Amino acid sequence: MHTDTLIIGGGLAGLSLASRLTDLGQSFLLAEARDRLGGRISAVRHEGATYDMGPAWFWPGQQRIAKLISDLGLRRFAQYSRGDLMFENTQGQTQRGQGFSSMQGSYRLEGGLIRLIECLSESVPASHLRLSCAITALTKQGDTVTAQLHGGRTITAGRAVLALPPRLAAQITYAPALPNTSMEAMHQTATWMAGHAKAVAIYDRPFWREVGLSGNAMSRLGPLAEIHDASPAQGGPYALFGFLGVPPQARNDEHALRQHILSQLTRLFGSQAATPLSLSIKDWAIDPFTANAQDQQPLYAHPDYGLPATLCGLWDGKLIFGGTEVAQQFGGYLEGALEAAENALRLLTKPER
Numbered sequence: 001m002h003t004d005t006l007i008i009g010g011g012l013a014g015l016s017l018a019s020r021l022t023d024l025g026q027s028f029l030l031a032e033a034r035d036r037l038g039g040r041i042s043a044v045r046h047e048g049a050t051y052d053m054g055p056a057w058f059w060p061g062q063q064r065i066a067k068l069i070s071d072l073g074l075r076r077f078a079q080y081s082r083g084d085l086m087f088e089n090t091q092g093q094t095q096r097g098q099g100f101s102s103m104q105g106s107y108r109l110e111g112g113l114i115r116l117i118e119c120l121s122e123s124v125p126a127s128h129l130r131l132s133c134a135i136t137a138l139t140k141q142g143d144t145v146t147a148q149l150h151g152g153r154t155i156t157a158g159r160a161v162l163a164l165p166p167r168l169a170a171q172i173t174y175a176p177a178l179p180n181t182s183m184e185a186m187h188q189t190a191t192w193m194a195g196h197a198k199a200v201a202i203y204d205r206p207f208w209r210e211v212g213l214s215g216n217a218m219s220r221l222g223p224l225a226e227i228h229d230a231s232p233a234q235g236g237p238y239a240l241f242g243f244l245g246v247p248p249q250a251r252n253d254e255h256a257l258r259q260h261i262l263s264q265l266t267r268l269f270g271s272q273a274a275t276p277l278s279l280s281i282k283d284w285a286i287d288p289f290t291a292n293a294q295d296q297q298p299l300y301a302h303p304d305y306g307l308p309a310t311l312c313g314l315w316d317g318k319l320i321f322g323g324t325e326v327a328q329q330f331g332g333y334l335e336g337a338l339e340a341a342e343n344a345l346r347l348l349t350k351p352e353r
């Protein structure tokens with residue numbers, strides 16, 4: 001099978017690039033390792049409502065995502081932030097803080113961010129998408145890049161866009177080998193949020209709102225370090241979500257973890273928190289299509305991202321990096337995924353000299 005452009009990775013970056021190439025009538029294939037599209041964007045559903053298990057927010061000033069949402073006819077809403085915040089100290093003692101929410105001013109998407117993926121995938125012909133299709137090796141011979149798929153099949157292309165975290169791109173075998181400095185840069189680029197995990201507890205009533213709490217909580221004890229309201233834009237079922245504050249090595253016993261999470265939610269929000277309709281946990285650190293061994297130490301500060309010089313122009317420009325971690329301005333974020341896809345598109349459509 002031959003195509004002009006092989007996009008490797010069907011997260012927001014790869015899929016938005018695929019959508020733009022579709023509009024331009026260009027020849028391409030998108031190979032995605034998982035059996036679903038979206039990458040770090042994923043969701044659980046309950047009674048027809050959707051809850052984000054990966055990213056949830058975008059912010060004012062992020063113009064690409066604002067435009068994409070408007071172009072797709074989707075709607076944003078403000079993160080619920082009315083009411084007081086809860087604090088928990090290292091002893092598990094809780095305290096109510098007045099009228100402050102740490103994510104006030106951020107936006108969420110009606111129907112969850114997975115709507116972006118659903119709408120974008122509808123804009124790309126299914127014949128251009130290959131799911132459960134992990135690329136294990138890339139070989140350049142003359143003007144052709146040959147991609148080896150898990151299982152032995154191949155795709156040949158004029159060029160390849162690596163729309164995935166550089167650390168995962170470093171797991172692909174390259175022939176001819178890439179310079180050591182390029183491989184080192186790929187390993188050194190930490191994947192944003194890859195070491196983290198998220199828990200979502202779904203309830204039939206927003207009992208925290210009913211007593212004037214925003215659902216936002218900060219804890220020094222854990223296991224959740226930071227909690228927010230994750231309810232749909234209108235109606236229920238309602239939800240609280242939290243980021244796990246304990247490192248991946250301390251998250252192995254899921255049964256114990258669930259008990260600790262429910263105890264903590266009860267300390268913070270009262271006895272009704274003890275019996276959710278469901279409690280879902282997504283540990284990104286053990287998902288091999290997001291995290292690798294280097295990500296087992298989660299990042300707590302946002303790194304400076306961008307495309308290192310040593311990753312530019314590889315294989316005579318036939319190897320293009322295009323995931324969020326190589327975006328200069330908004331690297332790591334959803335907006336960065338769109339920025340990186342835009343930069344990749346510019347390289348792909350640049351007139352040949």
Ligand SMILES: Cc1cc2nc3c(=O)[nH]c(=O)nc-3n(C[C@H](O)[C@H](O)[C@H](O)COP(=O)(O)OP(=O)(O)OC[C@H]3O[C@@H](n4cnc5c(N)ncnc54)[C@H](O)[C@@H]3O)c2cc1C
Nearest residue numbers: 009011012013033039040055056057135193324332333334
């Ligand atoms: C818990 C969590 C919370 C977050 N919160 C926010 C937030 O609130 N706001 C925000 O802006 N950002 C947030 N982020 C970051 C955001 O999710 C990312 O910026 C964005 O989704 C990255 O998109 P991407 O397409 O560049 O990469 P990815 O989504 O990682 O997509 C890469 C794709 O490549 C595929 N792949 C990997 N290896 C191969 C291979 N060998 N062959 C083929 N395919 C392969 C993967 O399966 C994946 O689908 C969060 C992330 C997480 C995990």
